[in-house]
Amino acid sequence: MLAGFDWSVIPASLPFLGQGLLYSLQLTVVAMTGGVIFGTLLALARLSGGPVLAGAAAVYVNTMRSIPLLMVILWFFLIIPLLTGKPMGAERSAMITFTAFEAAYYSEIMRAGIQSVSRGQVNAGYALGMTYAQTMMHIVLPQAVRNMLPVLLTQTIVLFQDTSLVYAIGAKDLLKAAEITGRNYNRPVEMYLFVAVIYFAICFSLSLLVRRLNRKIAIVR
Amino acid sequence: MAMIEIRHVFKWYDKFQVLADCSTQVEKGEVVVVCGPSGSGKSTLIKCVNALEPFQQGEIVVDGVSVGASATNLPKLRARVGMVFQHFELFPHMSIVDNLTIGQVKVLGRPRELAREKGLNLLARVGLSAQAEKFPGQLSGGQQQRVAIARALSMDPICMLFDEPTSALDPEMINEVLDVMVELAAEGMTMMVVTHEMGFARKVANRVIFMDGGRIVEDDAKDTFFGNPRSERAQQFLAKILHH
Numbered sequence A: 001m002l003a004g005f006d007w008s009v010i011p012a013s014l015p016f017l018g019q020g021l022l023y024s025l026q027l028t029v030v031a032m033t034g035g036v037i038f039g040t041l042l043a044l045a046r047l048s049g050g051p052v053l054a055g056a057a058a059v060y061v062n063t064m065r066s067i068p069l070l071m072v073i074l075w076f077f078l079i080i081p082l083l084t085g086k087p088m089g090a091e092r093s094a095m096i097t098f099t100a101f102e103a104a105y106y107s108e109i110m111r112a113g114i115q116s117v118s119r120g121q122v123n124a125g126y127a128l129g130m131t132y133a134q135t136m137m138h139i140v141l142p143q144a145v146r147n148m149l150p151v152l153l154t155q156t157i158v159l160f161q162d163t164s165l166v167y168a169i170g171a172k173d174l175l176k177a178a179e180i181t182g183r184n185y186n187r188p189v190e191m192y193l194f195v196a197v198i199y200f201a202i203c204f205s206l207s208l209l210v211r212r213l214n215r216k217i218a219i220v221r
Numbered sequence B: 001m002a003m004i005e006i007r008h009v010f011k012w013y014d015k016f017q018v019l020a021d022c023s024t025q026v027e028k029g030e031v032v033v034v035c036g037p038s039g040s041g042k043s044t045l046i047k048c049v050n051a052l053e054p055f056q057q058g059e060i061v062v063d064g065v066s067v068g069a070s071a072t073n074l075p076k077l078r079a080r081v082g083m084v085f086q087h088f089e090l091f092p093h094m095s096i097v098d099n100l101t102i103g104q105v106k107v108l109g110r111p112r113e114l115a116r117e118k119g120l121n122l123l124a125r126v127g128l129s130a131q132a133e134k135f136p137g138q139l140s141g142g143q144q145q146r147v148a149i150a151r152a153l154s155m156d157p158i159c160m161l162f163d164e165p166t167s168a169l170d171p172e173m174i175n176e177v178l179d180v181m182v183e184l185a186a187e188g189m190t191m192m193v194v195t196h197e198m199g200f201a202r203k204v205a206n207r208v209i210f211m212d213g214g215r216i217v218e219d220d221a222k223d224t225f226f227g228n229p230r231s232e233r234a235q236q237f238l239a240k241i242l243h244h
């Protein structure tokens, strides 16, 4: 059955696919970085803010976690032009949407991470004269991230897979690039198979890394 | 004025009273040992001194600064009060020497090199120079607690608070920590020490406070306390731990 395939389209389309992959990776890195930072702030708000701040953060997180990502992507892309009067590029729109969406998930991970650091550590920071911000920055968050590293990475793998959803608004990611070249060469099956292999290779090697981290943590404990 | 003044302090967790009308003071250069049965409020009282625990009524004044006053800059106050915890609480993600410099650099604004030099000097003083680049998890409990004392000293504190510094240690490590504390007392450090090490109390304490049910029921000169405590509870308590 494989005999009917024409794999020669792959080398020819590599540069274009490369551009798509680059965007997918950029989107992953931006949404991860922004999501972890924004998510950490949300977690801190929920854990130590007053009732208003904690409530607002909780509503945000729970809302985002109850809506399918695809809908958030579409809504944001469609609503922004209505609000601002001018369209925003699909690529940029997706970066903002993903950051805002992933923040909700990363915030739950960071919340667990922050809670995994004992009260005694916080007191030790305070006892040295550190402010709340210094204690978080130098004592609590580094340990929270370290404790949660495997879970944060797993979430990032999911995030990388989810970036393929941006093809719905026409952003040129890896999947979109495959679709376009597949159409141009009239070889869609080969192209979709090939990018599936790329997604798999990246996600699988990351999950191997997670497994190694988990084993290392088990040893340390 | 005393270095630490505790005046009529009351504290509740919701409706549960943990401290009731606690008053005492620690003069400059004095060593005061606090003892009492589990749950009597010793940790709570000592944590109130550097505002790690809030209290609802009364007043605590450290070197002229009122701990409970809303205008008080708590980080600034705490930076001058050293604290040593039962479970050491070294920062596990930092090397030993970084544990000794972080406060100096981030809180006191000392240049990193100077802070490092001071940290290494203190480490030498507690006999742990060889461990500078290791991580807390690689040290024994006794070593960790000595580092924790050095970390508190790195801030040049005006007084030191100890909350059961040896009760989480294996017996053979207790003395190495007590030795450092005895030395500190001999140098004139003002110290408030929650401990059941009565040998330490006999050797260096000026006064001994006995707490029970959130109250200070005994606050005596050392000789009075060991010679002839007035309250029955203190007598029973002493009899129990001295026969251990």
Ligand SMILES: Nc1ncnc2c1ncn2[C@@H]1O[C@H](COP(=O)(O)OP(=O)(O)OP(=O)(O)O)[C@@H](O)[C@H]1O
Pocket (backbone or CB within 6 Å): B013, B016, B018, B036, B037, B038, B039, B040, B041, B042, B043, B044, B045
């Ligand atoms: N966060 C809290 N919420 C409610 N009750 C508390 C809290 N922390 C301490 N308590 C209670 O306050 C009382 C005094 O506690 P504290 O830790 O000061 O006692 P302690 O004398 O240090 O005892 P130990 O010798 O066991 O360390 C205890 O009855 C304890 O159960």
Ligand SMILES: [Mg+2]
Pocket (backbone or CB within 6 Å): B042, B043, B044, B163, B164
């Ligand atoms: Mg205690």
